[in-house]
Amino acid sequence: MKVVLSTLNAKYIHSSLALKYLKMACNIVNSEIVVKEYTINNDLLVILSDIYSEKPDIIGLSCYIWNIDMTLKLAGLLKKVLPKVVIILGGPEVSYDPLDVMKRNIGIDYVVQGEGEDTLRALLTALTSNTTIHTIEGLSFRQKEEIIVGKPQIIGIINTIPFPYRDSDMEQLKDKIIYYESARGCPFSCQYCLSSASSGVRFLNLDRVYKELEFFIRHNVRQVKFVDRTFNAKKEHYLPILRFLATQDCRTNFHFEIAVDLLDDEVLTFLKDVPVGRFQFEIGIQSTYEPTLNKISRHNNWSKIVENVTGIISNQNIHVHLDLIVGLPYEGYMQFEQSFNDVYQLGPHMLQIGFLKMLKGAGLRNIANECGYVFLDEAPYEVLSNDSLTYGEVRKLKIVEEVFNQVYNTGRFKYTLDFLIRLHGGNAFRFYHDLSTYWEEEQLHLVAHSNKSIFKYLLDFCSIHHEKEISVCQEFLKFDALMSEKGTIQPEFLSWNQDQWIEEKNEFWRNANVVRNYIPDYIFTTWRDLKKKYRIEVFSIDLLEYIKQPGKISYKKKPILFSYGQDNTQYQYIACDDFKKIEGRDYHAL
Template sequence: MIFDPGNLSEKTKIGGSLKHHLPKLGLLYVASSLERAGHDILFQDLGANYKSNKDFINLLKDQKPKYLCCSVVVTEWPNAKRILKLVKKHLPNLVIIVGGPQPTAIREKTLSECQEIDYVVLGEGEITIVDLLDALENNKDPHFVEGILYKQEDKYIFTEDRKFVHDLDSLSFPAWHFLDFQKYSMSVAGKFKRGNDGYIITSRGCPYTCIFCDKSVFKHRYRSRSAENIIEEIEMLVKKYGVKNIMFFDDLFTLDKQRVKKICDLIKTKKLDFAWTCQARLDSVDEDLLKNMASAGCMQIGYGVETGSERLQKFIRKNIDFNYAKKIIKLTKNLGIETKGFFMLGFPTETKEEMNTTIDLAIELDLDIAVFSLVTPYPGTDLYILIENQMIGKDWSKFSPLGSSNLVYVPETMTKKELLKIYKKAFIKFYLRPTYLLKKLLSVLKHPYYAERYFSVIKPLFKSIK
């Protein structure tokens, strides 16, 4: 069985309070690889199916799988450990295999913190999981399986590193048939059409070296799928599953401009009707590319700006040119593509003045949506290595992907109270500007559906800073 452990308390129904829920593409890729290798798969997403831990244990007892596989990100680790410990207690012979960013980043700590785990799959898992199950099914020594970690007596055994999948077109599409699309939804802020939502990753790896990004799984080497392969999956999602909104999950969708242009051309040639969003570096797009994207249904681009301080731009190795950023964001908006900007507050050595400069830059850029987060040192990042000893505990459940007010780090230049005050100020100053409110009111009058979208952005943001 392959399952997604979710990220909520064991005392609640997992996923019961989620406003939106996204499937894990990594697990769906693993499922399709195992199916292609001839394995029978049971797929269970606890978040989407609202299963309590007790329900899940009963399901396992009823289905009697030989192996239990899951993928874990850092925010899910506390809940995943609770579930896996409970599973092993009730089903001691069930082989537990764990992969994903968290175990890949902390490695042997995964096994020391949760000894119920039998094997850890490191990095990309599509080929490794097939080889591992083949070894276990045929009583082969797992030491010869590349890319895994396990404990043998009192020793941690790391096998030889697994080489990256260079030909991403060779992988099967994610096992979309396991999903009930009605149970999944991206944030309303990213939805531009009513209908099912889809999620695609078209490339892996990012050649940039920003200190806050976790590249423990895909690393720095950029690899991409062909435009034809991507369009084939899009066509399946749109025509077979009724998908109307697609989010491209790539770290850097626009790195290869010619590939993106070809994707856009094929979308138009095949007359595929859907809206899509992506993320991009400001210096990885230009006017010609943006025109192609707009004509092919791109409705929103998320740009990582991070900070308004030139000093900190160098420190975090982002190195964005602010003048070019202003030009690109204005051009994006003029082409009818919504702009979202990502900013972080609370970098090491950052002053209150620099934080205020970041807030002012967000306003000056005139973005449609600004997402402010508190600096979060994820395991596997250079930032984590730099400030690990300065963190306020290591309660992984407080590591929010949106950087909520649950602090795990406060720079030495200010107090916790001062940092939270500026964090709150960022949202108020950006979203409660009269000019911003007037623009959104006018857009809502033209497109009533947008009212739901904008309120969905503002409400949770302000709730998180109370």
Template sequence: MKLLLTSLNSRYTHQNLAIHYFYNILKEKYDVSLEEYTINDRIENIAYKIYRGGYDLVLFSIYIWNINMSLDLISYLKEISNVKIVAGGPEVSFDYEEIFKKSDIDFLIIGEGEEVIESLLDKIQSNSIINLHGVLYKKDGEVQGNSRYNIVQNTNNIPCIYLRKENINKNKYLYYEVSRGCPYNCKFCLSSTNKGVRVRDKDIVFKELKNILDSKVSIVKFVDRSFNFIPYHYDLIKFLIDNDNNITKFHLEIHPSLISDEFIGLFKKARSSQFQFEIGLQTTNLQTEKEINRVGSFDDIKEGVLKLKETGIHIHMDLIFGLPYETYEIFKKSFNDLYSLKIDKIQLGFLKLLKGSRLREDYKIYNYRFLQDPPYEVISNMWVSIDDVFKMKVIEDVVEKFYNEKNFEYTINQLEEFYNSPFDFFEDFASFWEDKYYLKNISKSGLYDAFLEFLIKKELDKRDVLDCLRIDYLRNNNRSQKSLISKYFNILEKNEVLKTVERNKELIEEFSGIDSKYILKYSQFEEIDGKIYMFIKGNFLILEKEEDNDK
């Protein structure tokens, strides 16, 4: 039996862990191939390539981002061949009756499939009766089999796919899991369906990670739901720091209530860009936290995050709009609470009622309306209206473009004194943005023009604010680009620039790492508020005009 393992990833740089595990389980026994495509590829092109492969069976790994395209591709394959189809993944592990009804799938694997896949293929090949936990199939128009959700209790049985360097693609994100499951039971999350955390042995993990580090992969993303719950996570961090290759960056999702002083202390010896953290705050409303089984008070979380910031590590934190008991006005407080931490990136997410989650099961209790197709995003509930949701969509766009990219950092900080709260500013800007620019393709320099237009319209074009906008523009753009802000430039004459460079030669070379005689090629000089600013590499150095006052 000739097999193909495949999945449609959301982008080329992503990989699907599940089919790589399956490949390592099956490769010694079966004629098996592995191919990964993306949701941007054309269905007919993928189908033709699979058809030309002459496969007897194709296994699809199906997720929220690829289910519709996967089902269309499966239908296409069934039209042009007699290939059998096996499917697994979160999107087919629930509502299996509906999946069978609207698809041409032959077999479904419910839950984690590593311990059942080989037995299933053996029975398909021998045309034997299938009676396996977590395997369903359709016979005579009826769904048959065992629907018990598969769980790999001993995660050491999961194949070690990164012990061989040929399995490591340096051009893609490398996904790695130390544990499965989550210690918490948040009602919006799929992890709440299965209690408990299963952790792989430290020796196995360290061997794989050493091989990954030796391969000098750019980014490793741990897929563990709460990395800092892993019993040996201290030893794991120390191992990564001690074996640092000066290249690899590790992305960790950590639980905010588990940020301890000991955990923070680990990173004081780390390379500045070796780690980045993703932290799911979700809400700071106590009633909401209780309703969704969320753990941890904001006061404790705030203390931990502020200490974590001192390490200089990139921090990305999430909020979810549409949770129970959180109105638009209450969400403002959650936003302002998070904003007060001044972390690197704020992600405004919108609640999705995922298959298998508790909130989806109880959606009628909260009067949820949500999209029936992926991504199952909430449209409204008892506390927020459709208008609230769409208003927040625009605010999310503004936060992403103007806060998260850090291209307007100084200007936004300067504007805080004109608004009662950070959310009020983003809400005000979003109202302007929706009228003129929302959903339009705006260039990077065009964002500065839009921001300047907003300042003028709101009569916020004060000198200090405009100075900050000039600083933000010049540290991120070349002055030669056409921009409305160019009329506020105060360009220095070349002779004055040369004198400034000569006076501050040592300071400039120490700051830039460039020989001062080449500095004009890589930098821009501007006079702002009586001082000379040198802009280079997204940063700037302030120089006094008079030699005696240089700093």
């Protein structure tokens, strides 16, 4: 028999870890197994044609909130063109209501519930040998006119599951995110998460983990994203893995979801010295409002979170990504504002504003009526309102999220945002709220934006709300532009001094002895090469003083030298004496 295992990923860069596990677990079955991955952006008829060309006897489809509607349509079409094919569904989106799914979709023959490696292997074995399926755990199936419903299964000893990757896989995965797990389960029971449907954590043997991580390093993978629910659930497991990875000679970045308040002094001391870019931490804060945290069965040690996040970020070697969720119980607009400001003041490299989804199998779905939840009937079941948050407020926060992603999470406006937020009395959320109001009034939420256009929007916003500071805002925008993307974004409306100070700049670059005070290995080659690597801009305010003493604005003309390395941008003042004085020019401000 020929088996096709398939799924529709959300994006091209994603890959399905589940299908790889299933294929390896079922290889012992007397069948040919082919894995076919698509995206939700592929044409449905193209996918249908491609799967049809495999002439499969059995098709397994992996179902998630982002693909369930399209997957069910695909399953129906496959049954039309291959009426004898056996269709099996699996994944979190069908594991908790298989009866409803099978009633509404008569072409579905089986639903594998929960962790599917053992269940699918047993099912394929039964189908290929014509033996009974009635004893298979974690399986829902049709028996004449009746649907027999099973229960989601959990594999107790995950070391029995084969490593899902092979050398032959890596070429086609070179442009995709590589997913990996060293453990399954979670020690917590947060009610918005599917982890609340089960308990306990199961770990892979450390020697196995080391060997498998060496596989990725050997293949020079750009990023490995651990899907462990809480990677640092057990110190005896996670710290040896971190120590192992820290000693490797590689370019690979490893992404972990962690509970940062579980980190102790030993771990924090170790993290200070890990190679830059080796680790990336995603930390779910979700809310800082205590009644909300209590309702969702989540405990945040806030003082420890502040201490640990601040310390990790200050080391400047680990990217820190923090998460908040809009729509949790009891957290109204004002409470979310406080949660946002609490988390924002930690200065994460990225802050994700997510919107609560009433996932099948999650505890919150059981108390939806109690909290007055209104949410989408179909996937992704996103919350529209509840007793504490109106739809209008959810809609407003959607625009805040879009604006925030454009200006903060891009990392392009670090100093401009700090300046504008100070003009808003230091209330970051109020600033983003006001910016989103401007955004909506200009209907910017309805159109796409170029990188340059965002600079213009911030300048226009400043001219409306802080007209007296518009010239200073321009200087911050210029500085941010030169600090990001090697200075390639230079919006023309920012009044660059490319045509000013030309003689002074040329004199500076011609004097190699002076330049070497700033660039020790400087050798003049060509003007074109010079422009690629460096930029001198004369600012009308003392920006570096502002950076050292935030909030202090001194009106002094200051030349700043930007040096563009392969991985970062450095900046430094050029001393007035080194920026040559030429007769007839006004230098009293320098």
